[in-house]
Amino acid sequence: MTATKAPGADRYLPAERGLDALRAAAECCRGCQLFADATQTVFGRGRAGAPIMLVGEQPGDREDRAGEPFVGPAGRLLDRALEEAGIDPACTYETNAVKHFKFTRKGGKRRIHQKPGRTEVVACRPWLIAEIEAVRPRVIVCLGATAAQSLLGAAFRVSAERGRQLRLPAALADVEPEPVVVATVHPSAVLRDRSDRHDEAYRLFVDDLRSASSGVVTGP
Ligand code: URA
Numbered sequence: 001m002t003a004t005k006a007p008g009a010d011r012y013l014p015a016e017r018g019l020d021a022l023r024a025a026a027e028c029c030r031g032c033q034l035f036a037d038a039t040q041t042v043f044g045r046g047r048a049g050a051p052i053m054l055v056g057e058q059p060g061d062r063e064d065r066a067g068e069p070f071v072g073p074a075g076r077l078l079d080r081a082l083e084e085a086g087i088d089p090a091c092t093y094e095t096n097a098v099k100h101f102k103f104t105r106k107g108g109k110r111r112i113h114q115k116p117g118r119t120e121v122v123a124c125r126p127w128l129i130a131e132i133e134a135v136r137p138r139v140i141v142c143l144g145a146t147a148a149q150s151l152l153g154a155a156f157r158v159s160a161e162r163g164r165q166l167r168l169p170a171a172l173a174d175v176e177p178e179p180v181v182v183a184t185v186h187p188s189a190v191l192r193d194r195s196d197r198h199d200e201a202y203r204l205f206v207d208d209l210r211s212a213s214s215g216v217v218t219g220p
């Protein structure tokens with residue numbers, strides 16, 4: 001068989017499904033082409049049992065270098081919003097729909113973020129599902145369309161369903177108790193909104209985080 005088509009992450013998943021084993025195995029994932037140009041796999045951060053899972057799109061330039069999710073500007077906005085929403089960081093598990101940074105180069109050096117395609121999102125989804133099964137969160141907050149469409153289908157529209165309490169498709173994950181899934185905007189979208197609606201966009205984002213986490217124990 002010729003290795004022409006990337007087969008997705010499934011065959012890189014380890015038999016042991018604890019977070020440490022998953023993280024170690026994900027370092028060697030070649031489930032799509034994105035591993036080739038990125039610095040490293042950026043796996044999720046947090047503990048098994050964290051009640052709130054936050055799912056972004058993919059690592060950015062800073063995350064790619066650091067090897068950790070949400071350490072750049074979007075992460076700082078997210079941290080601030082979580083604090084204002086009354087969510088203890090110890091209660092969150094932060095990860096991304098896609099674990100390698102996708103970019104183009106501009107002017108030689110600068111790396112410009114490129115949105116991952118459906119093929120990459122689907123290829124990488126086994127890692128996200130395995131994280132959900134290992135962490136067993138009460139609530140999964142999808143930050144933006146990429147995360148939401150990974151878990152809720154390509155037709156999902158954040159603008160239409162933002163803030164609603166949804167369920168994971170049964171075929172996707174086997175988790176008990178079943179988590180609630182809520183979609184909101186991506187913190188980068190709030191960051192980029194420099195219009196006079198910026199403050200409102202930020203406030204709505206905080207409101208979504210707060211209502212998604214209400215009823216969830218937020219003490220460590
Ligand atoms: N944006 C994301 O979606 N994830 C990160 O980890 C950082 C920025």
Ligand code: SF4
Nearest residue numbers: 029031032099100124
């Ligand atoms: Fe594997 Fe995901 Fe990286 Fe693609 S983006 S190589 S599927 S970890």
